[in-house]
Each structure stands twice: as C-alpha cells, then as structure tokens.
Amino acid sequence: MVSGQILFTWNNPVDKPLIPNIPCTTYNIIFSFLFLYCFEVLPTEGTKMSDLLVNLYPWTKSLHVISVISWMAGLFYMPRLFVYHVERVSAAGPETVEIFQTMERKLLRFIMNPAMVATWIFGLALVFTPGIVDWGAFWPYTKGAAIIAMTWFHHWCGYRRKDFLAGKNTRTGRDFRLMNEVPTVLMIVIVVSVIARPF
C-alpha cells in the first residue's frame, strides 16, 4: 500500500505531497530506493543492524554522494539567484519579482531541503557502519565542523529568502557574491577531509 502510494506519487506529474508539507518527488525517490534494497537485504532472521549496514555500504555511499551533489547544486545556485534578485529583478517590476520568489521557494523546498535531509540520513548511516569512521583520526572532526557550517549556510539561505518575500532584504549583491564562496570553501574542506585525508 505504502509502496504503491510512493510509486504512484513518484509517477504523478502533479507534485502532490505524500505527507502534507513534505515535497514528494525527492523523498519518494529515496523511499523507493530504500524499499527496493531493504527487501533484498533485510529478510534473513537474526540479521544484526551492523551486518545490514555493512551489506548496504556501497548503496548507502552511492545515495550519500547523489544527495550531496543535489544539495550542493542548490547551495551554489541560491545565492546567485539572490544576486540577480537584488541587482536586476527588483528594478524590473512586481511580475519579475514574483517569478524570482517562486524560483527561490521551489529551489529550497523541492531540491535543497530534501537533499539536505537525505545527505544527513545517508551520511549518518555511514557513520554507524562498523569500521568506516576512525575516530582516532582528525578527518571526521574537520568534516564534521564543515558539515555543521554547511547546514548553517543552508538555513541562512532560508532566512534570506524569507527577507525577500517580506520585502525586508537589506543585503547587497556584493554581500551575496561573498556568501556564495562559503559553500565552495566548505566543500573543499569536506571532500579533502574525507578523500585525501591529509590530517
């Protein structure tokens, strides 16, 4: 029933939420993946959670990287939208302002929020997978700090969107251009921490 609902809304061209206020498309993709691979791996009796996580490791990591890419796309694009919103659109009239507000709302609700949630879910699943994180090394802490900063930046974008919506934005295009560099720097710290691991 639930899986049917999920697949139905996934194929449904009208973006009707499965659960009110939660956009369906991205969640449905995640839930459907979880369904498909959980059914293959879960059944044997006595399977421990840790064994399950080890079996799922390649899938969890793939889904983690897929959600990271989607999240980063939104985090890079949103401040650019704000730059255009301040510098070009506000002077062009109310209709154009409305178009930009819609673009910002949809980017946040349908891409950034679900992608952030998915990144956290699959990232934490990797953390709980036995033998993956060496807590004696330094990289989990640099990566952790940068992830928290990235999550802060996500919420900062959300608050700036609300400012635009209320007509209360006080920041300039230059401010948003500067803030645009924040996710770039954090991404470099995270990827170097988790892959090159020089620390």
Ligand code: HEM
């Ligand atoms: C949101 C919370 C996050 C948590 C809890 C988390 C945790 C983890 C863990 C434990 C791994 C497994 C490392 C391994 O297999 O050895 C991993 C892999 C990875 N993470 Fe994250 N991560 C998070 C967010 C991010 C973000 C924001 C990025 C990029 C900007 C990122 C990029 C990656 C990459 C590229 C890998 C694969 C590394 C490899 O090939 O081994 N993660 N993550």
